Amino acid sequence: MYNRKTFSQLLTHLPKRQVTVITGMRRVGKSTALRYLLDHVTHSNKLYLDFERIENRVLFNQQSYNDIERGLVALGLNLKQPAVLALDEIQLVPNSTSVIKSLYDTYDIKFLVTGSSSFYLKNHFSESLAGRKQIFEMWPLDFEEFVTFKGFDANRLLSERFRPFLPTYFDLWHDLYEEFIQFGGFPEVVLADTHQDKIDYLKDVLNAYIELDIKLLSDFSVSDSLYKLILLLANRVGSRIDYTKLASLTGLNRHKIKDYLHLLEYTYFIQTISPLTNGIDKEISKQPKMYFSDTGLLQVCGKVSSGALFENKIANQLQPLGKIQYFEKSAGTEIDFILNGEIAFEVKETCTPYDLKTLTDRTKQLSVGDCQLIGRYRPESGFSNFLWGGSLF
Incomplete structure (x- = not known):
């Protein structure tokens, strides 16, 4: 089993009474995380239930x-002793949060649960399990994890994180x-x-997302x-969202487009970034x-320019580091x-001194302390005053 950065946070929460909720898009590794936690439970009074199984x-x-409790006992869970109950894909059982609340309040059960939909989990858990849970979000691998999964020593990667470009x-x-x-x-x-296997997996992720997660949260026509x-x-990708244009192209009204985009964001399919402005009114008006939350998914959804693909990847890499915004003063x-x-x-596939000067000049218009270019390729000029994308993780 490959180690994920989230695992250490999950292990810290394992002894706590609160429900451990692992959420994120389908196929990011939530079930693996659940089994990882179960392996670290020191006693044998534990049970794993996958809600993709009809029984x-x-x-x-x-x-x-009472019948649910009897069923758990029949499956080997001793409710008279401290127990751990792991429930996988709870969004498939709409009343699961109510059952969890009842069992949580009645017995000494530590719940470990996963679900594919932020939209479902955050809303239902807020209502039913207020104060009784902590949510951990899982995302696709970052570059450090990617390197580990490919069989390389990621410690060698760490030495140059966020340092200026180094050819070696x-x-x-x-x-x-x-x-x-x-x-x-x-x-x-x-x-x-193989390349084809990767494409096939990505298409399968896209299909499962639409056919399972989306249909669970909305009507069939959506x-x-x-x-x-x-x-x-x-x-x-990388462009401001033009609701009117999208409505015209799809035949849907602007309000429906906004609803769909919120659904895509709440279910981890896309991420949006707001403009940096002087006030909330301007931010809302812009x-x-x-x-996209993953560049592999982006690739199977449409033909994207090399520059847009790279910018999307940088957005993904910056996302765990804090709040991301963009700045636009005029065209x-x-x-x-x-x-x-x-x-x-500023993201450029090949960085130049001119790009750095332009970015520095634009940054002076803001109350921002620092600026950096982020590049993808080795400049022929030997210019090195930029961050290579692979050093961001």
Whole structure:
């Protein structure tokens, strides 16, 4: 089993009474994390139930809580002793949170649960399990995890994190980083042997997301419209969201487009970033920019330029580091990313001294302390005053 960064946080929470909730997009490794935690439970009074199996859904869908308790005992769980109950894919049983609350309040049970939908889990758990749970979000692999999954020593990667471009470091990791850009960070995709296997896995992830997660959260007709919208969005990553244009192309109204985009974001399919402005009114009036949560998924959803693909990857890499915004003063005067209001980043596939001067001049218009170029390729000029994308993780 490959170690994920989230595992250490999950292990810290394992002894706590609260429900441990692991959420994130389908196939990012939530079930693996659940089994990892179960392996670290020191006693044998534990039970794993996968709600993709119909018999487990039937058990939790019974009207009588007493019958549910009897079923758990029949499966080997001793409710008279401290117990651990692991429930996988709880979004498939809509009343599961009510059952968990009842059992949590009645018995000494530590719950470990996973679900594929942030939208479902955050809303239902807030209502039913207020104060009784902690949510941990899982994402596709970052580059450090990617390197580990590929069988390399990630400790060698750490030495140059966020340091200026170094040709030797670039030569060591360039090929792996290019694969990371092209195919993203879903664990199964990373471990797949062939190009075609990777594409097939990504298509399967997309299909499962629409056919299972989306249909669970909405009516049947939504999945067809949403798929068409996803294909349009793939060609617009890194651009401000034009609701009117999208409505015109899809035949849907602007309000429905906004609802669908919220659904895509709440279910981890896309991420949006707001503009950096002087006030909330201006921020609301300006349109956010949109990126896919995984560049592999982006690739199977549409033909994307090399530059847009790289910018999307950088958005993914910066996302765990804090709040990301963009800056735009007027047409042609823009900065790609502002991190935590403190540092400005401009993304260029091949960085030049002119790019750095332009970014420095634009940053002076903001109350931002620092700025950095982020590049993808080795400049022929020998210029090195930029961050290589592979050093961000």
